[in-house]
Amino acid sequence: MGIPKSFVRNAEIYGEGEPTEHLYRVVNGTVRTCKLLSDGRRQVASFHLPGEIFGVELRDERSFSAEAISDAVVLVFKRSAMIELAQRDGDAARDLWILTAHQLQQAQDHLLLLAKSAQERVAAFLLEMAMRMPDGNAIDLPMSRRDVADYLGLTIETVSRTLTQLENDAAIELPTSRRVVLRNRASLGCLSA
Amino acid sequence: MGIPKSFVRNAEIYGEGEPTEHLYRVVNGTVRTCKLLSDGRRQVASFHLPGEIFGVELRDERSFSAEAISDAVVLVFKRSAMIELAQRDGDAARDLWILTAHQLQQAQDHLLLLAKSAQERVAAFLLEMAMRMPDGNAIDLPMSRRDVADYLGLTIETVSRTLTQLENDAAIELPTSRRVVLRNRASLGCLSA
DNA sequence: CGTGCAGTTGAGCAAATTCAACGCTTGTGG
DNA sequence: CCACAAGCGTTGAATTTGCTCAACTGCACG
Numbered sequence A, B: 001m002g003i004p005k006s007f008v009r010n011a012e013i014y015g016e017g018e019p020t021e022h023l024y025r026v027v028n029g030t031v032r033t034c035k036l037l038s039d040g041r042r043q044v045a046s047f048h049l050p051g052e053i054f055g056v057e058l059r060d061e062r063s064f065s066a067e068a069i070s071d072a073v074v075l076v077f078k079r080s081a082m083i084e085l086a087q088r089d090g091d092a093a094r095d096l097w098i099l100t101a102h103q104l105q106q107a108q109d110h111l112l113l114l115a116k117s118a119q120e121r122v123a124a125f126l127l128e129m130a131m132r133m134p135d136g137n138a139i140d141l142p143m144s145r146r147d148v149a150d151y152l153g154l155t156i157e158t159v160s161r162t163l164t165q166l167e168n169d170a171a172i173e174l175p176t177s178r179r180v181v182l183r184n185r186a187s188l189g190c191l192s193a
Numbered sequence C: 001c002g003t004g005c006a007g008t009t010g011a012g013c014a015a016a017t018t019c020a021a022c023g024c025t026t027g028t029g030g
Numbered sequence D: 001c002c003a004c005a006a007g008c009g010t011t012g013a014a015t016t017t018g019c020t021c022a023a024c025t026g027c028a029c030g
Helices: A079-088 A090-114 A118-132 A145-152 A156-168 A185-191 B079-088 B090-113 B118-132 B145-152 B156-168 B185-191
Strands: A003-007 A012-014 A022-028 A031-036 A042-048 A065-068 A072-078 A138-140 A172-176 A179-182 B003-007 B012-014 B022-028 B031-036 B042-048 B065-068 B072-078 B138-140 B172-176 B179-182
Touching: A022 A079, A031 A145, A042 A090, A042 A145, A042 B090, A072 A079, A079 A090, A079 B090, A090 A118, A090 B042, A090 B079, A090 B090, A118 A138, A118 A145, A118 A156, A118 A179, A118 A185, A145 A156, A156 A172, B022 B079, B031 B145, B042 B090, B042 B145, B072 B079, B079 B090, B090 B118, B118 B138, B118 B145, B118 B156, B118 B179, B118 B185, B145 B156, B156 B172
Parallel strands: none
Antiparallel strands: A003 A072, A012 A065, A022 A072, A031 A042, A031 A065, A138 A179, A172 A179, B003 B072, B012 B065, B022 B072, B031 B042, B031 B065, B138 B179, B172 B179
16 A cells, blocks of 8 residues: 655645645655745755655645655655544554654744754754664755755855854865765764754 | 633643643633744744634644643633543534634744845734734733743844834834734734735 | 866954843842 | 832843855766
8 A cells, every 4th residue: 555656856845725635655865845935935845855754635635745855765645545444443543643742842842943042953953864864874855955054944045154154163074065064973963953 | 611720920721741631722821832943043833812722733743832821810711621532423524624724824924024024024014913812903912021032032122113113104103011002913924925 | 178066265244142220029127 | 098118011232143145165967
């Protein structure tokens, strides 16, 4: 169960306002969910790495869009089938609830992140990504500076400046612009206070 | 079912880190959930008006605390009983899921709010409160400027200045500091763009 | 080679914060 | 009953932070 589907980089998986017909599991690549603001800016709500589920929503209309950050493969599930299953099967209902509650927690963490200074946001972001990535200390960011900036509510310039500053402070290394090596986790944790 | 309990203004209903044993329904008064940040600042995650449910959480440990903003009465429910009920009864499970998904939506809206300018945040906040209050155009804010500021991620000074500016622009009236009358909803909506 | 895109860096600017003072209301004690 | 302190809200001036605009680099791709 779950039909595989492929998307090229920057392809839209679903758009804001479309009917909520499916949910998805990332097999390969990375997905972002985001929303265009009226002033043309964009807010990225979440990133989804392989293994993670996205697209669960209460309303029948998408309030965010989902796009492939890199070429990606996802499994597609029928939303109505899930809801029916949850109605009959207590365990399935529990899974669905846990999933939603988990996303709620992530949203709340994201909320706290947006309350902080630029340095704290970037440091917290790096720690979050490191937590979710296989190798604990080296991160290969799948997303562009623009994606990072829109997730953190900053400009790409501020993200870039902050990263170089963290490198100067010997907290991280930047072998390439997409690769980050955490040199001093403790000081990052401190900066993301 | 549901045991009534009273709290005086500023009393703690539950604290960060405590075991998640109950959920609550507001009968009377207003409740805030919030978190203390390491730098001493505080982030208010949500306000809960009469009729609304709060305290639903995935983890066994509270990640936020809940406090009475005004003298308040709440109904207390056993969390374990709710989870058991949801396991057996598909409808109850659905209600629990809808509740959680609803809070997720609110968190996402809050997230978007924090991406905006001070004026947009205050305008959006007023519209949100007006939506949730009985009388559509006159709002009696139950919370202090500090609460509003910590909810919007601003300082009390900025909130205060922004309100007086909205009053000067004829978008609102401020008969008293806690009472706001929406004079021009359209322009508020525009400002909260 | 040139073109275009992603990322970095710099200078000036705008927005919100910090710090400080002040007014108003409320509650307390002389 | 008045004096005074405390809490809340507002206002002003100076400062800081992050943004805007612009130039520049490195790299991939035709």
